[in-house]
Amino acid sequence: NAGVTQTPKFRVLKTGQSMTLLCAQDMNHEYMYWYRQDPGMGLRLIHYSVGEGTTAKGEVPDGYNVSRLKKQNFLLGLESAAPSQTSVYFCASSYVWTSGIYEQYFGPGTRLTVT
């Protein structure tokens, strides 16, 4: 049971380049989330998904797109990277509320630097 995994762990991009971050979970969770962590600001929600084929915007969605074609995977895309997107990105997943388990499980994070 690997839990939540993220690929890649580190990446350096030039301004204007594109990339996709992959999140995978093997816990059969319905809900999945993408957060970014910046110094002094905690983690902020970018996008989330409540099930396969559904996505929704979080607090800071601009410049990002997401897709959830399979229940176990949640992709975060940057179409044209900007230096303001330099951050650490975390994926998380959780069970549905009726499970009685309310915590989110986090991946190890991806450190992205845009130059």
Place this chain on the structure above:
Amino acid sequence: AQTVTQSQPEMSVQEAETVTLSCTYDTSESDYYLFWYKQPPSRQMILVIRQEAYKQQNATENRFSVNFQKAAKSFSLKISDSQLGDAAMYFCAYRSLPNAGGTSYGKLTFGQGTILTVHP
């Protein structure tokens, strides 16, 4: 919208001593969940403790306990018998229950974090 505030950017404690990390939050909801997450230098987010708002009893997990004051909207974390391995960034987080409009499917709202240093 909910907000979470951790007013202590940094805290330090001597090994074996007790330290309390502060967290306050703002919400108009009556039912919700509160969490403390630990983030060591490895960056991994580790759940330390959780508290259901409808429970008056404070949660406890081994050396970690909380002081939950619902009316004051305060949720502090007490670490007893501090160990070197407790050194990390600690985040307080708020999670809403799902609502009929589907605007809150369990996203976490985080505080800014508190860096805890443990001195031997």
